[in-house]
Amino acid sequence: xxxxxxxxxxxxxxxxxxxxxxxxxxxxxxxxxxxxxxxxxxxxxxxxxxxxxxxxxxxxxxxxxxxxxxxxxxxxxxxxxxxxxxxxxxxxxxxxxxxxxxxxxxxxxxxxxxxxxxxxxxxxxxxxxxxxxxxxxxxxx
Amino acid sequence: xxxxxxxxxxxxxxxxxxxxxxxxxxxxxxxxxxxxxxxxxxxxxxxxxxxxxxxxxxxxxxxxxxxxxxxxxxxxxxxxxxxxxxxxxxxxxxxxxxxxxxxxxxxxxxxxxxxxxxxxxxxxxxxxxxxxxxxxxxxxxxxxxxxxxxxxxxxxxxxxxxxxxxxxxxxxxxxxxxxxxxxxxxxxxxxxxxxxxxxxxxxxxxxxxxxxxxxxxxxxxxxxxxxxxxxxxxxxxxxxxxxxxxxxxxxxxxxxxxxxxxxxxxxxxxxxxxxxxxxxxxxxxxxxxxxxxxxxxxxxxxxxxxxxxxxxxxxxxxxxxxxxxxxxxxxxxxxxxxxxxxxxxxxxxxxxxxxxxxxxxxxxxxxxxxxxxxxxxxxxxxxxxxxxxxxxxxxxxxxxxxxxxxxxxxxxxxxxxxxxxxxxxxxxxxxxxxxxxxxxxxxxxxxxxxxxxxxxxxxxxxxxxxxxxxxxxxxxxxxxxxxxxxxxxxxxxxxxxxxxxxxxxxxxxxxxxxxxxxxxxxxxxxxxxxxxxxxxxxxxxxxxxxxxxxxxxxxxxxxxxxxxxxxxxxxxxxxxxxxxxxxxxxxxxxxxxxxxxxxxxxxxxxxxxxxxxxxxxxxxxxxxxxxxxxxxxxxxxxxxxxxxxxxxxxxxxxxxxxxxxxxxxxxxxxxxxxxxxxxxxxxxxxxxxxxxxxxxxxxxxxxxxxxxxxxxxxxxxxxxxxxxxxxxxxxxxxxxxxxxxxxxxxxxxxxxxxxxxxxxxxxxxxxxxxxxxxxxxxxxxxxxxxx
Numbered sequence: 061x062x063x064x065x066x067x068x069x070x071x072x073x074x075x076x077x078x079x080x081x082x083x084x085x086x087x088x089x090x091x092x093x094x095x096x097x098x099x100x101x102x103x104x105x106x107x108x109x110x111x112x113x114x115x116x117x118x119x120x121x122x123x124x125x126x127x128x129x130x131x132x133x134x135x136x137x138x139x140x141x142x143x144x145x146x147x148x149x150x151x152x153x154x155x156x157x158x159x160x161x162x163x164x165x166x167x168x169x170x171x172x173x174x175x176x177x178x179x180x181x182x183x184x185x186x187x188x189x190x191x192x193x194x195x196x197x198x199x200x201x
Numbered sequence: 202x203x204x205x206x207x208x209x210x211x212x213x214x215x216x217x218x219x220x221x222x223x224x225x226x227x228x229x230x231x232x233x234x235x236x237x238x239x240x241x242x243x244x245x246x247x248x249x250x251x252x253x254x255x256x257x258x259x260x261x262x263x264x265x266x267x268x269x270x271x272x273x274x275x276x277x278x279x280x281x282x283x284x285x286x287x288x289x290x291x292x293x294x295x296x297x298x299x300x301x302x303x304x305x306x307x308x309x310x311x312x313x314x315x316x317x318x319x320x321x322x323x324x325x326x327x328x329x330x331x332x333x334x335x336x337x338x339x340x341x342x343x344x345x346x347x348x349x350x351x352x353x354x355x356x357x358x359x360x361x362x363x364x365x366x367x368x369x370x371x372x373x374x375x376x377x378x379x380x381x382x383x384x385x386x387x388x389x390x391x392x393x394x395x396x397x398x399x400x401x402x403x404x405x406x407x408x409x410x411x412x413x414x415x416x417x418x419x420x421x422x423x424x425x426x427x428x429x430x431x432x433x434x435x436x437x438x439x440x441x442x443x444x445x446x447x448x449x450x451x452x453x454x455x456x457x458x459x460x461x462x463x464x465x466x467x468x469x470x471x472x473x474x475x476x477x478x479x480x481x482x483x484x485x486x487x488x489x490x491x492x493x494x495x496x497x498x499x500x501x502x503x504x505x506x507x508x509x510x511x512x513x514x515x516x517x518x519x520x521x522x523x524x525x526x527x528x529x530x531x532x533x534x535x536x537x538x539x540x541x542x543x544x545x546x547x548x549x550x551x552x553x554x555x556x557x558x559x560x561x562x563x564x565x566x567x568x569x570x571x572x573x574x575x576x577x578x579x580x581x582x583x584x585x586x587x588x589x590x591x592x593x594x595x596x597x598x599x600x601x602x603x604x605x606x607x608x609x610x611x612x613x614x615x616x617x618x619x620x621x622x623x624x625x626x627x628x629x630x631x632x633x634x635x636x637x638x639x640x641x642x643x644x645x646x647x648x649x650x651x652x653x654x655x656x657x658x659x660x661x662x663x664x665x666x667x668x669x670x671x672x673x674x675x676x677x678x679x680x681x682x683x684x685x686x687x688x689x690x691x692x693x694x695x696x697x698x699x700x701x702x703x704x705x706x707x708x709x710x711x712x713x714x715x716x717x718x719x720x721x722x723x724x725x726x727x728x729x730x731x732x733x734x735x736x737x738x739x740x741x742x743x744x745x746x747x748x749x750x751x752x753x754x755x756x757x758x759x760x761x762x763x764x765x766x767x768x769x770x771x772x773x774x775x776x777x778x779x780x781x782x783x784x785x786x787x788x789x790x791x792x793x794x795x796x797x798x799x800x801x802x803x804x805x806x807x808x809x810x811x812x813x814x815x816x817x818x819x820x821x822x823x824x825x826x827x828x829x830x831x832x833x834x835x836x837x838x839x840x841x842x843x844x845x846x847x848x849x850x851x852x853x854x855x856x857x858x859x860x861x862x863x864x865x866x867x868x869x870x871x872x873x874x875x876x877x878x879x880x881x882x883x884x885x886x887x888x889x890x891x892x893x894x895x896x897x898x899x900x901x902x903x904x905x906x907x908x909x910x911x912x913x914x915x916x917x918x919x920x921x922x923x924x925x926x927x928x929x930x931x932x933x934x935x936x937x938x939x940x941x942x943x944x945x946x947x948x949x950x951x952x953x954x955x956x957x958x959x960x961x962x963x964x965x966x967x968x969x970x971x972x973x974x975x976x977x978x979x980x981x982x983x984x985x986x987x988x
Contacts, residue, residue, distance in 0.1 A: 152412035156291055162326045
């Protein structure tokens with residue numbers, strides 16, 4: 061519990077730091093997930109369908125928010141450096157050529173929190189105000 | 202006129218060369234010759250090499266283009282096949298979704314259907330696909346996008362689906378927020394009675410259908426597109442640009458009959474963007490759409506273009522190199538050829554020079570004897586054919602030998618040159634002047650109608666030659682004698698004409714020189730006599746036909762014989778005694794005077810010594826020297842030899858030289874006289890008064906005696922002038938300390954006059970005529986007595 065707090069406290073600190081310097085959106089996994097950090101390229105690969113595993117080797121299920129949500133463009137801009145149009149073009153190509161499907165999407169931050177909390181394999185993003193005990197912020201280096 | 206002759210000769214030689222080969226063989230040879238001519242050969246090689254270079258280059262580039270073309274056509278077919286498969290699959294998936302939803306709508310409400318299917322993940326990703334269900338009026342019953350509009354009644358897909366069976370594709374439209382092209386696929390829904398009850402649709406981004414565009418394969422100008430059977434492009438993409446809505450004539454690019462996947466791409470200009478592409482348009486079997494695939498011709502052929510440029514540059518470079526090398530070679534060979542031509546030309550010029558020299562006199566540049574003979578023969582031939590007359594003028598310079606002897610050979614040569622120039626200047630161009638040798642020239646006058654023409658020419662020649670010449674700083678006058686013979690009157694052939702002109706010339710000479718004579722038969726007779734004389738004169742020495750006569754010189758006061766003068770006579774076997782006047786000029790001319798003179802001196806000296814041995818007193822012996830003899834180099838030796846051989850005392854020998862001889866070449870004369878003087882020989886000047894020597898010049902000569910010419914002495918009886926002159930000469934002679942001898946004394950009166958004027962000695966017919974040695978010995982014995 062102490063460790064959880066510590067982690068949460070650190071996560072909050074990080075989140076507040078990121079909020080002031082970068083963005084408000086954070087990458088989250090289930091609290092049961094042991095992965096605490098990953099590289100930006102690992103995150104990018106997960107969300108663009110090029111990789112299906114966490115750094116520790118466990119299978120990963122990325123979850124998206126709806127394209128029209130506030131978090132969606134922020135996340136892709138901050139972490140993947142891509143615009144929604146680029147992301148859509150990417151998935152268009154993969155779907156059209158039959159090589160993949162985009163992550164499942166949820167309507168909002170709360171839905172995201174629930175979806176990630178329910179699935180230890182899940183990874184998603186949300187605004188920090190949706191954070192709770194079930195989730196853990198993953199550090200992106 | 203000399204040139205015209207040489208031209209004639211060279212024309213003849215060329216003629217011979219021309220005749221040598223037949224015209225045909227010559228022509229063939231000329232063609233072969235042209236082919237191996239460096240200029241032609243090098244140009245040919247250059248053209249050949251350039252042709253090869255460019256043929257290979259063009260062939261290679263054509264092959265490149267062919268290959269690129271085939272590749273592009275095949276590639277566009279590949280792309281079309283892949284694209285067709287992808288489009289069919291994507292459309293199939295969408296249609297599957299439409300059918301599935303329609304099926305579920307039969308049992309469930311629209312809202313529930315979407316929720317259930319969405320929960321089971323049976324709907325396509327919401328990221329790209331929006332699903333909507335509308336009722337028969339177009340009211341939207343359900344959508345997975347909460348912000349999807351309320352009504353689709355006016356939408357193209359709704360209108361189409363309401364009226365058509367099967368899946369319809371609405372006209373492309375832009376979505377409100379992102380302003381991006383979207384496509385909506387729809388199917389109509391019917392109720393249990395089969396009546397229209399709504400439309401189920403899937404909307405997606407038009408871009409989705411062209412997302413397979415791979416710039417690595419299709420370049421920036423390739424194209425992927427979906428064309429509705431209505432002729433409206435649902436979407437098309439070129440590079441990164443995606444557009445929709447362009448309307449074209451569907452049948453113009455899609456053929457009705459299905460050619461199958463093996464069809465090859467045609468290059469065509471795509472009207473919608475004016476780009477030439479390998480285009481394939483293929484109608485889809487199940488859907489109201491056709492796929493359109495295009496690869497830009499420009500891009501596909503770009504590597505071939507680049508290669509072609511490279512090849513062209515290389516070929517250009519190679520061509521330049523070839524041209525440069527061959528130009529260099531050409532230049533070298535041209536230089537070589539020029540050098541060769543130069544050598545040939547030099548040889549030719551040399552040959553011409555040799556030919557010229559063979560036919561021209563090197564001194565005067567006039568035709569020589571050989572060439573003249575050729576010209577004369579030609580002229581005779583010509584005249585014979587046309588009945589013309591020719592005049593041949595034979596020229597011989599008078600006194601040329603004297604000029605040569607006194608002024609030297611260089612001056613003589615210069616004189617000949619000047620004479621030649623005057624002759625050619627004086628005569629017409631058509632007249633031919635030639636030099637036969639020595640001082641003999643001939644002139645050929647062709648087409649003579651009147652003999653006066655020849656006479657006029659001869660007169661012109663006489664006056665031209667008669668003008669004074671300037672030689673070695675001296676003014677000099679010479680004359681010429683001309684003999685003329687006419688063709689055909691005086692001879693019908695070359696030799697006769699020349700001989701007769703020569704005869705006429707001699708006649709002119711004998712008639713006093715400086716004039717001309719026409720040939721006549723009589724002249725030949727004369728000339729024959731003369732020829733006979735000359736021949737016998739040559740033999741006279743061998744046959745011992747010469748005799749010496751002696752004429753006494755007597756002392757003026759005592760009347761005793763003080764000396765004698767040896768006089769030459771020719772005792773000709775047929776003609777008897779010939780006086781010197783008749784043969785000495787001939788001997789002077791042909792040089793016989795030298796051996797004859799030598800004989801005279803030897804004989805006279807020997808005679809003098811003989812008489813002394815016989816007991817007669819020592820008397821002086823006078824011998825005449827002719828002009829030519831005097832100037833001959835061997836004279837001194839001859840005299841020394843004669844004195845030595847006979848043992849005669851030199852002071853007894855007196856050499857008589859005429860005044861004119863002395864005046865010919867003063868310098869040499871003085872030199873010779875001094876040498877003779879050193880030998881102790883006495884010197885007398887003969888015929889004094891006939892020349893033009895001034896009395897003062899007499900001092901210059903080391904003389905002992907002067908002999909007054911008989912012509913003065915003869916006049917002292919009657920002529921006061923002659924008396925005065927004779928008196929003056931005697932006085933001058935005395936004052937110079939010379940012995941004065943009077944010649945030709947024929948009377949007592951003359952002798953008396955001379956005696957009173959203190960003349961030393963005299964000789965003449967008055968007392969003694971010349972006589973043979975034996976008679977003279979008697980006379981001596983009578984007059985002086987033996988000692």
